Amino acid sequence: MGAYIPNTEKERWDMLKAAGFSDFSELYADVPEGIRLKGSLALPPGQAELPVRRSMEKLAGENQVFAHIFRGAGSYRHYIPAIVDEIATREKFVTAYTPYQAEISQGILQSIFEYQTMICQLTGMEVSNASVYDGATAAAEAAAMCIGKKRHTVLVSGAADPGVRRVIKTYCFGNGSRYLEIPEKDGVTDRGKLSELLSDETACVYVQQPSYYGCLEDMDSLCEMAHGAGAKLIAGCNPISLAVLKTPGEYGADIAVGEGQPLGIPMAFGGPYLGFMAATKEMFRKLPGRIVGQTVDRDGKRGFVLTLQAREQHIRREKAGSNICSNEALCAMRAAVYLAAMGARGLEEAAKQCAAKAHYLQKALKGAGLFREHSGEFFHEFVTASDTPAEAILKALERKGILGGLPLDGKRILWCATEMNTIEEIDETAAIAKEVTGV
Amino acid sequence: MKYPQELFYSKSHEWVKLKGDCAWIGITDFAQDALGDLVYVNLPEVGDEVTAGETFADVESVKAVSDIYSPVTGTVAEVNEALLDAPEAINQSPYEAWLIKVEGITDREELLSADAYQEMAEAEQK
Amino acid sequence: MKLIFERGAEGRGCSILPPCDVPEVEFSRKRETKLCLPSLSETEINRHYSELEKQVYGVNSGFYPLGSCTMKYNPKVNEAAAALPGFSGLHPLQPEHTVQGALELLNRSEKALCEITGMDRMTFQPAAGAHGEFTGLLLIKAYHQKRGEGEKRTKILVPDSAHGTNPASAAMAGFKVVNIPSGPDGCVDLEKLQEAAGEDTAGLMLTNPNTVGLFDKNILEITGIVHGAGGLCYYDGANLNAVMGIVRPGDMGFDVIHLNLHKTFSTPHGGGGPGSGPVGCKEFLAAFLPGKAAERREDGTYEFETPAESIGAVRSFWGNFLVVAKAYAYILSLGAEGIPEAAESAVLNANYLKKKLEDIYPMAYPGTCMHEFVMDLSKIKEKTGVTALDIAKGLLDGGIHPPTMYFPLIVHEALMFEPTETESRETLDEAAELLRKLYRTACENPKELHEAPIHTPVRRLDEVQAARKPVLRYSYDL
Numbered sequence A: 001m002g003a004y005i006p007n008t009e010k011e012r013w014d015m016l017k018a019a020g021f022s023d024f025s026e027l028y029a030d031v032p033e034g035i036r037l038k039g040s041l042a043l044p045p046g047q048a049e050l051p052v053r054r055s056m057e058k059l060a061g062e063n064q065v066f067a068h069i070f071r072g073a074g075s076y077r078h079y080i081p082a083i084v085d086e087i088a089t090r091e092k093f094v095t096a097y098t099p100y101q102a103e104i105s106q107g108i109l110q111s112i113f114e115y116q117t118m119i120c121q122l123t124g125m126e127v128s129n130a131s132v133y134d135g136a137t138a139a140a141e142a143a144a145m146c147i148g149k150k151r152h153t154v155l156v157s158g159a160a161d162p163g164v165r166r167v168i169k170t171y172c173f174g175n176g177s178r179y180l181e182i183p184e185k186d187g188v189t190d191r192g193k194l195s196e197l198l199s200d201e202t203a204c205v206y207v208q209q210p211s212y213y214g215c216l217e218d219m220d221s222l223c224e225m226a227h228g229a230g231a232k233l234i235a236g237c238n239p240i241s242l243a244v245l246k247t248p249g250e251y252g253a254d255i256a257v258g259e260g261q262p263l264g265i266p267m268a269f270g271g272p273y274l275g276f277m278a279a280t281k282e283m284f285r286k287l288p289g290r291i292v293g294q295t296v297d298r299d300g301k302r303g304f305v306l307t308l309q310a311r312e313q314h315i316r317r318e319k320a321g322s323n324i325c326s327n328e329a330l331c332a333m334r335a336a337v338y339l340a341a342m343g344a345r346g347l348e349e350a351a352k353q354c355a356a357k358a359h360y361l362q363k364a365l366k367g368a369g370l371f372r373e374h375s376g377e378f379f380h381e382f383v384t385a386s387d388t389p390a391e392a393i394l395k396a397l398e399r400k401g402i403l404g405g406l407p408l409d410g411k412r413i414l415w416c417a418t419e420m421n422t423i424e425e426i427d428e429t430a431a432i433a434k435e436v437t438g439v
Numbered sequence B: 001m002k003y004p005q006e007l008f009y010s011k012s013h014e015w016v017k018l019k020g021d022c023a024w025i026g027i028t029d030f031a032q033d034a035l036g037d038l039v040y041v042n043l044p045e046v047g048d049e050v051t052a053g054e055t056f057a058d059v060e061s062v063k064a065v066s067d068i069y070s071p072v073t074g075t076v077a078e079v080n081e082a083l084l085d086a087p088e089a090i091n092q093s094p095y096e097a098w099l100i101k102v103e104g105i106t107d108r109e110e111l112l113s114a115d116a117y118q119e120m121a122e123a124e125q126k
Numbered sequence C: 001m002k003l004i005f006e007r008g009a010e011g012r013g014c015s016i017l018p019p020c021d022v023p024e025v026e027f028s029r030k031r032e033t034k035l036c037l038p039s040l041s042e043t044e045i046n047r048h049y050s051e052l053e054k055q056v057y058g059v060n061s062g063f064y065p066l067g068s069c070t071m072k073y074n075p076k077v078n079e080a081a082a083a084l085p086g087f088s089g090l091h092p093l094q095p096e097h098t099v100q101g102a103l104e105l106l107n108r109s110e111k112a113l114c115e116i117t118g119m120d121r122m123t124f125q126p127a128a129g130a131h132g133e134f135t136g137l138l139l140i141k142a143y144h145q146k147r148g149e150g151e152k153r154t155k156i157l158v159p160d161s162a163h164g165t166n167p168a169s170a171a172m173a174g175f176k177v178v179n180i181p182s183g184p185d186g187c188v189d190l191e192k193l194q195e196a197a198g199e200d201t202a203g204l205m206l207t208n209p210n211t212v213g214l215f216d217k218n219i220l221e222i223t224g225i226v227h228g229a230g231g232l233c234y235y236d237g238a239n240l241n242a243v244m245g246i247v248r249p250g251d252m253g254f255d256v257i258h259l260n261l262h263k264t265f266s267t268p269h270g271g272g273g274p275g276s277g278p279v280g281c282k283e284f285l286a287a288f289l290p291g292k293a294a295e296r297r298e299d300g301t302y303e304f305e306t307p308a309e310s311i312g313a314v315r316s317f318w319g320n321f322l323v324v325a326k327a328y329a330y331i332l333s334l335g336a337e338g339i340p341e342a343a344e345s346a347v348l349n350a351n352y353l354k355k356k357l358e359d360i361y362p363m364a365y366p367g368t369c370m371h372e373f374v375m376d377l378s379k380i381k382e383k384t385g386v387t388a389l390d391i392a393k394g395l396l397d398g399g400i401h402p403p404t405m406y407f408p409l410i411v412h413e414a415l416m417f418e419p420t421e422t423e424s425r426e427t428l429d430e431a432a433e434l435l436r437k438l439y440r441t442a443c444e445n446p447k448e449l450h451e452a453p454i455h456t457p458v459r460r461l462d463e464v465q466a467a468r469k470p471v472l473r474y475s476y477d478l
Helices: A009-018 A024-028 A049-061 A082-088 A091-095 A106-123 A135-146 A162-175 A191-197 A219-228 A313-319 A329-367 A390-399 A423-437 B029-035 B088-092 B114-125 C042-054 C076-082 C100-117 C129-146 C165-172 C190-196 C219-228 C237-242 C321-357 C378-384 C388-397 C425-444 C446-451 C463-468
Strands: A153-157 A178-182 A202-209 A232-237 A255-259 A275-279 A292-296 A302-306 A381-385 A412-416 B014-019 B022-027 B038-042 B055-061 B065-069 B072-079 B100-108 C121-123 C155-159 C176-180 C201-206 C232-236 C256-258 C279-281 C293-296 C302-305 C373-376 C414-417
Touching: A009 C321, A009 C425, A024 C321, A049 C076, A049 C100, A049 C321, A082 A091, A082 A329, A082 C042, A091 A106, A091 A329, A106 A275, A106 A292, A106 A302, A106 A329, A106 C042, A135 A153, A135 A162, A135 A202, A135 A232, A135 A255, A135 A275, A153 A162, A162 A178, A162 C129, A162 C165, A178 A191, A191 A219, A202 A219, A219 A232, A292 C463, A313 B065, A313 C165, A329 A381, A329 A412, A329 A423, A329 C042, A390 A412, A390 A423, B022 B029, B022 B072, B038 B088, B038 C463, C076 C321, C100 C121, C100 C279, C100 C293, C100 C302, C100 C321, C129 C165, C129 C201, C129 C232, C129 C237, C129 C256, C129 C279, C155 C165, C165 C176, C165 C201, C176 C190, C190 C219, C201 C219, C219 C232, C232 C237, C237 C321, C321 C373, C321 C414, C321 C425, C378 C425, C388 C414, C388 C425, C388 C446, C425 C446
Parallel strands: A153 A178, A153 A202, A202 A232, A232 A255, C155 C176, C155 C201, C201 C232, C232 C256
Antiparallel strands: A255 A275, A292 A302, A381 A412, B014 B022, B022 B100, B038 B055, B055 B065, B072 B100, C121 C279, C256 C279, C293 C302, C373 C414
């Protein structure tokens, strides 16, 4: 019991004999005696389903699930339509392997093809891959796509998510390229500093839209600057915002990447998430990972296959641009179902409500003495500063079951609002903050 | 299998058409046949240096990628960009589908005549 | 089958969000191009995906002996546990005192997996096996750099039978790859390894059991040679299912490993992901681990700590947390005795199936195999013209997912079977019967197999056209 083995003890002995052995130890005859595990593993004995479930419920019960959340910073609480969970938990979608055998995997392949199409629609780019691990690794993989013999410096905006910056930097440590940060100024990339840093060694410039601080970058001019120096521009985008904001395709980015978690994927303490990547026609052959393409079968019927595989590790081995094989296919399916359920109008509505509520929250907090730190336009996140310690405000909110913004330091808080936040909870949040600040 | 007399051949199955200090390089009929349907070719850029015996391009089939070696040392003067959209030309007419034109040749590896190459290729097949 | 974009009609949709209860705002840099997404009612969306689902083969659609992928049963209680709101509803940046259960889960999972592998510490940041390889190699790189040997030790030794990810990961981590030829027995050629190992060796990457399904009995000599040259040994955990609870990578001499929770620890593959590829290491490498570790304080509470000389981060936040939760539920279910039992049964199932086939299908390496075995169909191809691909496609018509094809590269016409421990004797008997039938067809009517499959939703697809003239998305403007 416990190990999900159907065959009984007796059946196993019969099989063992049929396979030509007289004892189970013979199966491991090649394992040198000296290194075999003596005794049993220092683990508790196996348990039946009910106690396992109780143990897991106990652990889950030791976490606090906030009903009211004003925290983003790379992971966002959005409404997930019921149909997303329903479809993404269907057993065959959950348990299939990577669709190597196309003839019996058309469902997975077509769903990825549809996902690729939707990502191209969102970003305005030409070609999308089938996904990578998350937004941060998507950014790091995109930087690797741009590195060449002559150009091996990666410029990363200091206004980008520090978690994403750390991952790009770690990947650069791996491949030996140079990682440089462009200082942040007023919540966005310092363009003066960027122009000083650009050189004929710059492979790419990574900028996040909206920035980590929620501010809107002038992507047109950043693109122009990068291209003027012969470098590529990688745009890290919030996918919900793309329903209303100018797209990477429109401002001329070479690669668009981002964290797909807002598209119907639960926050889940950080994962699994979804890295989306899309590129121009000029760059698409450098995209890492799986890509699904349309073709026909022997009878001329439309079908889908994993294609352009000669880019990948199982064929190109050490010359491959990336080592990725497993990706986040089921999360990509979630995103596709989410986008289908929301539709263009629904997604636009979600984006508008995020922005509207964030702006309402910002005004309400201003009334509580928490003033916005930056001056430019923002989407659904913003930073406040105040003389009242951030911890005091956040603690007070937590006591009322509200997860406030993310403390950036003792005084500054990064807030986020989405369509999930109601006017009542925003007003309450501001009122609690006001009590603490005493304004 | 065709082995045009006017061309020279490398042991790694490239053909070379020499003219003055210029050379056009492609892959042989034997090579394209062994590689199967080609789906893409990665070419160098004009101005890149190529070195005799070193790889300068690769060709992709659905399930494999194969390096192409330069039989000469020199500078890439032209690349056959038409192959980027129609790699099947290499399968259809390998001796017209040149990959690159090299100029300023300073060195070249030992090349085979059509007959010698044919003999080598046929032996390899067995 | 219609694409989702070919269904529905302009104006259709679902009603998801209420009207906005606060004033709208405007932006100066607006999207100009029209966003085209499906216009469908909920009924139509649901039916579309039901249609797609019919054209998918899951672990429970039938036998799934995909070599190297460990397609074992994905227990339902794991799914139920991971779906608990107390896990799925957590923001990754909540205060630590509000996520004590999640931290405890990470801490306990780390301890259990370290016990199973013989490692001292582990990170859950890597999201897949290949991601784990990259991470592990960065630890090796950081180690040599710290010792002032970073410039010198630039080479990673990789057997020619390795998964393609091994050399690709090594290249991503900035190493040069040295291929080590396998001996005639499919194992590492010790002499060749000895020749290759030296002052420029950063490390060796190895799977054991290896990719031909054999346990390399010279494992201590192998890790000894690499350590003797000053390199470190990396264990690719893809094949751990054969030996978990029997022998530990840490005791074989490995310094750093990755696991595939989506193989060995029963979490589902999701049609290509999400997986989870935790990286474990010995104490002397622990300071370099990426991300944060969930540590237990003396008072029994938990906190995150960043390792002292961390290489940074390889992913945002803490990795694929829900996948770790599923694997933890699995470990609880199996426990100390269930883990080796699963391994032993996996090896038994492989040997049983191998025995039932070896009289007609030539095995690449005769003798006892571990959890998988490799057939070499080159003689059958010579005799009948039927290839490994043809047999695989014939299996499709018989309702079985084919084994891994054409891997490892050192075996021509390879078919690699990994039955796993969760298959019953009857399933193995039926699979053997079908394979024997296909062999007879290959001898008597090879043309039939060249034509296979014929009973699948689509037949063999034109991969050449797909790659030559790539169509990678639907075009609304057509």
